[in-house]
Amino acid sequence: MKKLTHSAAARAAAFILCLLCGLTALLCAAGYFMTRIDRDRTLPEPDSVSVYQNGIRVLLNNALQEERYTGEYPELPSGYSYVATDTSTGKVLYDGRTKNAVPLGISFGYFSEGVGIDVQAYLEPKQTPGEELTLFRTSVGTLLRYQNAYLPVGIITAVLCLALLVFLMASMGKTPDGVKLRGIHRVPLDLFLAAALAAVAVPANFYFDLSEINLLYNPLWVWMMPVTLMALWIGFVVLLTLCTISARLRAGKWWRNSIIYIVCRFVYRAVRGFVRALPIAWKGILVYAVVALVNFFGMLLICLSGSFFQLLMLVALDIAGLYFVIRIMRQLKALQTAAQKLAAGDLTYTVDTEKMYPVLKEHGDDLNAVSVGMSRAVNERMKSERFKTELITNVSHDLKTPLTSIVSYVDLLKKEPTESEAAREYIEVLDRQSQKLKKLTTDLVDASKASSGVLPVNLEKIDLGELLRQSAGEYTEKFAAANITPVLNVPETETYVTADGRLLWRVLDNLLGNAVKYAQSGTRLYLELTPGETETVLTLKNISREPLNIPAEELMERFVRGDGSRHTDGSGLGLSIANSLMELMGGKLTLTLDGDLFKAALVFPQKTV
Incomplete structure (x- = not known):
């Protein structure tokens, strides 16, 4: 099949x-x-056939048409006759039948000059049918x-x-x-x-x-x-x-697959494109104009007809409009809630746009897309940071054991008597480089802990001015060796901030150490403390010895140094560690480069004070 x-x-x-x-x-x-035969009649079989009777009706109709034009009733072909009667008076207008006539059951009425006429057809059995019906009777016989x-x-x-x-x-x-x-x-x-x-x-x-x-x-x-x-x-x-x-x-x-559908779709898309191209304000005006026109024509019809039903229809239409307005307001509220959740950092919140109107649905889909995109970006960033942190931690820990052995054996070699001057120089190089490697390993571990937020933070009230004076005093010899003159601008009054003293000292140590390493010899290092109502700022400014050919943002990335600083013993982790430590304490570190001028600012919000 x-x-x-x-x-x-x-x-x-x-x-x-x-x-x-x-x-x-x-x-x-x-x-x-x-060929259906009426068995209730005693007519000859050909004359009882319905098709044959229809032929007689046609002949009778032709005769009456002739009467309308001539005013005289003509006779039917031989074998048939009819009677015409005035329906209003019952007067017989024409009677062509004989005494042997048999009703054919064919009748109809018509009007002639305003007079209603009823016509009845009859069969004349004893008459031979005329030539007009001979061919007709032969055809009927063939059908029978x-x-x-x-x-x-x-x-x-x-x-x-x-x-x-x-x-x-x-x-x-x-x-x-x-x-x-x-x-x-x-x-x-x-x-x-x-x-x-x-x-x-x-x-x-x-x-x-x-x-x-x-x-x-x-x-x-x-x-x-x-x-x-x-x-x-x-x-x-x-x-x-x-x-x-x-x-x-x-x-x-x-x-x-129809022209009507194609035309309607074209018109719909054209109207939809026109409406979508309109600003949201014009869309509202267009909707209001349509509602106003419907109400105007509805009131006009009510005034003209006075129909209570039309008034009910208009009221029902306005109620439907109110329903749509309420739905729109609820959908706008849902969009507002979604935007607030997104702004608050809740990236898992999504708005249900399934039953929203097209314009609002597009906005809701955009908010959901932003949420998904931000969640994906945050997850990728966290994954990358976690990978970097784990890598640094693992490598640093793997280096500690052999590095400790190297440092220990170098110390032992330094204590052994050595006659060769070259051997002593080699031991000094080993000692210097092993200490550098040890510091780098320590910095890596500290950077990993700081960026991951696992360092313990003990916030307390600290006099930042006093801490700055002590830090500058600690670096007095190093400043003198580098031929750098520190210039402190600290208020006489106490300036308190809330921070971790140990971590804040590490930040200042990194910044002052960078100044000693990279500042131009014979220049000044400006240390300025500026208390304010909303935040307290500690600024360090110096002139760089080498050109600063790198954006300030990149300087706080790990292992990033200026091209001219690559021959020094820096690791490229100091500023990154300082930035992470400031974030742990609720503050921030900002860098500004202006030509050879290097400026670092430690910002402590007043809310942490």
């Missing part, structure tokens, strides 16, 4: 057979009803000859037609590769239906020209041929329409 439903040849054969069976069933039904076959043949062919139609409906559009529309099934549906309607309507206009009147003057086959061709054509169009509708329904979304 599957092979048959997927076979184009099988569908074509079924289409032709279905069309022929349907035509045969239709002709048998027509023959059955045309096969009247017993019309019903069984019609039923059989109708059943076959129905079975073939079911097969066609079940197989349309099916192919071995699935359901696919090809050929005529790809024509827009409304265009196809319009063409099918025109193809049926044009031949149907000639139906009345092919009615029983032609049997009065032509043989039966002359009437049957055009009727059969017309029925065959109409059946072909109808069957083809049913087949294409079945195929489109099976393929799904049949409405998309």
Whole structure:
């Protein structure tokens, strides 16, 4: 069965057979009803056939048409007569029957010059029918000859037609590769239906020209041929329409392949594009204008008609508008909440945009996208920092054991008597480089702890001015060796900040150590403490010995140094450690580069004081 439903040849054969069976069933039904005999009447058989009586009705109608123009009632062909009566007065206007006349059961009424006339037809059994009806009676006799076959043949062919139609409906559009529309099934549906309607309507206009009147003057086959061709054509169009509708329904979304849908979609997209291009304020104005126009015309109709029902409709429309306004306000509130959550750092919060209106839905989707993007960026940053921290920690710990051994053995070598001057110089180099490596390892561990936030922080009230004086005093010899003159600008009054004394000393030690290493010899180092209402700032300024050819932000990255400083013993971790320690204490470290001027500022917010 599957092979048959997927076979184009099988569908074509079924289409032709279905069309022929349907035509045969239709002709048998027509023959059955045309040769139907009224058993309650004692008329001769040909005169009792419905199609024959219709022919007499046509002759009678032609005679009455002649009366309307001539004012005289003409006689019917031999064998038939009629009576015309005034319906209002009962007066007989014309009586052409004999005493043997038998009613045919054919009657109708019409108006002539404002007078209602009733007409009854009669059969004259003892008269020989005229020549006008001889051909007609012969055709009726031919129809009567096969009247017993019309019903069984019609039923059989109708059943076959129905079975073939079911097969066609079940197989349309099916192919071995699935359901696919090809050929005529790809024509827009409304265009196809319009063409099918025109193809049926044009031949149907000639139906009345092919009615029983032609049997009065032509043989039966002359009437049957055009009727059969017309029925065959109409059946072909109808069957083809049913087949294409079945195929489109099976393929799904049949409405998309129609000119009406294409036009409506184009208009909808054009209007939607226009509305979307409008600013949000103009969209609101447009909605208000539509509502105002509807209310205006509604009130106008109510004033003109005074209809209470129209008033109820207008009130219902306004209530619906209020409902939409409430929904919009709730959706705006949801968007506002989402924005507040996002601003507060809750990156897991998302707004439900499923039932939002398009304009607000776009905004909600944007907020969700921002939340997802920021969460992804934060996770990637945390992952990267965690990896760097773990790497530094592991490497530093792995270096400690062999480094401790190296330092210990270098100390032992220094204590051993050595005659060779070169050997003593080599030991000094080993000692200096091992101490440098030890400091680098310590800095790596400190940087890892500071950036990961695992260092214990003991915040307390500290006199920053006094700590700055002590730090500068600790570096007096180093300043003198580097030919740098410190200039302190510290208020006489006490300046307190809340910080960890141990960590703050480490920050100052790093900054002052950098000044000793990298400041231009013979210059001044300015140390200025500026208390304020909202924050306290400690500023260090010096002139760099080498050009500062790197952005200030990069100087606080790990292992970053200026090109001119690479020959010194710095590790590139000092500023990074200082920045991390300041963040742990709630402050911040900012760097400013202006030519050769290096400026570092330690900022302590007043809220931490």
